[in-house]
Amino acid sequence: GIQPRVAIDDRGTVHLIYFRGEPSHGDIFYVRSTGGGGTFSDPMRVNSAAGSAIATGSVRGAQIAVGGTGLVHVAWNGSRSSGPGSTPMFYTRLNDPGTAFEPERNIMRGEYNLDGGGTVAADRSGHVYIVWHANAPGERDEGKRRVWIARSADDGRSFDRERSVFDEPTGACGCCGLGAFADRRGGVYVLFRSAFEVTNRDMYLLASRDLGEHFSGIRIDRWNAGVCMMSTQAFAEGSSGLFTAWETEGQVYVGRIDPRTGTVSNVVAAPGSNRSRKHPALAVNARGDVLLAWTEGTAWNKGGSAAWQAFDAAGRTNSEPGHADGVPVWGLVSAYARPDGGFAVVY
Template sequence: MRTARPNSPRPIRCCAAAPFWAAALLVMVLLASALASTAQAVAAVDAPAVKTLRVPDRGIFPQAAIDSRGRLHLMYVKGDPMAADAYYVRSDDGGATFTKPIRVNSGPESVIVTGTVRGPHLSVGRGDRIHVAWMGSSKAEPKSGKLAPMLYTRLNDAGDAFEPQRNVGAGHPGLDGGGSVAADADGNVYVAWHAPAHPGKSEGEEGRQVWISRSQDDGKTFAPETAANPQPNGVCACCGMRIYCGDKGRVLILYRSASQAIHRDIQMLVSDDHGKSFQVAVADPWQVATCVMSTAACTSVAADGGRSLAAAWETTGQIRVALLTAGATKPTVMMSVPGDGKSRKHPSVAANSRGQILVAWAEGTGWNKGGTLAWQLFDAAGKPIAGESGQAPGIPVWSVPSAVALPDGSFRVIY
């Protein structure tokens, strides 16, 4: 009788299981690929398009803005940089095409852009009316004796020409670095500049003051100028400045002070009473014994209805960025643009409806020397977004970049 042997397990053959493991591996690979594609798609959605545009008609010193209807308004300069003309165009398709140019200055060759700190500024006001202010050239009218005047004009009611230019700083002429203009949706228009406190007297940079002239009727009339800086600390003579309107009567001024010849700090002045009084929100120090010929920029952050402001300026050859939230008198974020770029100057800043902020600037520019365009994208918290930066060659002599955010969240940088 044969003794029964216990049942022995059959050995598992790898070849029999191969289809199962191969299928599982294939599923894992496909899943990983899908996740990667999804991540890339999300990143693509989160990172808006940044498109660069050249200034039309080979112009320089672009100044761009977006109005309440999403239209792009652009001003640029042509001609002799010591005695040039400014031109205005509009685009209804994000910069793909522009209208026929309209000359801004009624007096020919009354614009100066030499030094890059003296060009005209543009702002959009009530009813999407365009307002422009600039430092007059030696050929400019109306004159202020032998001192450079602060000139202003606005687009007429028909929108087909600019009104005759006016000198809104007759009481304190003597610009060196250029002035600035800001307008809001309530009909307020502000023109700011720096000039000697006592015209005609030789008091140097420490005797210069920031002045502001205000209009409450869309620029039809202006009140006499008043001093804006609460504590006189001089002004870096050949540095530009910027004025900007925020929400609910908030007005911001950026300028560079000059005391004891070496203290050339950026001063951020903030007003919450329509520019009647200001307090210092930022004093970003820089000890340097020469005029640095810097400019500054500011914009509203649309994600919170324009109540917050983003500003940018140059310090020690780098670009600094600050976020000022609604009602705050000090920035919630202040940092330098990342990277190892050298000689970074002339920033422009724009913010889209998601709160993302684009900062563009020039690198390597100097006296009678062009340079390179560079930019960096920041998230709504003010943190740089990795991989969302770029460069493009070809910023002309005496020119700057100008950044805007379109209604779809994308950005345009005009240079």
């Protein structure tokens, strides 16, 4: 399998999803580990319609979130084999016995031209958020794309109708993924790349302090280029705070989010001079150390390698950097903190 995505619940269970099959129309599988990742359960297929997931581009794959009760939520861009019409934004959740996933539902009802990957976030109080970017009816180009959110207050049993969350005309980078996260205080965050006037491919952080009802937004990084970066983002939370990571000009960065202001500070770059870095992943251990992982050398239809660096809570490197070959075509990295305080990188 490829494109692993990991979430850890409050009991320390590792929940992992991955893609398997043809990149344009494959399947998502789920496994879990109660031993910190030493052994995993037998795989369980997530999507009920065979071939309804996509891995092409590394930005459209499945995303996972775990709620406060340990309920697993998965969202993904549907493949073109999912059915006629516009590409769907699928969501499903694990059933109450934990034996199977419910049939997926298309959460996107009023927009079209879904491209870069959507995502899912969940909090400890039963709120689930599906977030994506797309065009409203009658709008066509990247500069008119908007970020949309659909919210659930009952652990994903039902969702309200989606709505646009940011009024500024930033657009959204069409073939870039976006990230979302629900923190321990009820805050909701979205990180996406703009496409204003074609060349303004900047990173924007949106923050809500009222369960996704209202969002404010700030630009946290700039990138002037008239191409689509096919980038992805990451979030992680731990005792040392809430962190986010992104890519700019072939480098990956991590910064701490202030939940009171929605601003990002203590931004540090991955060490070294390599400028082919993409697809960051984050994890925070019990000591508050932060692991930043990423890919190097990956591109369209091209694999590469995995790399990582650990930082202390102040952003200082506290270990030697790591590197491993073997990230496959359309591959990604993911990371999680182990019970012994170490980290695991999955690719």
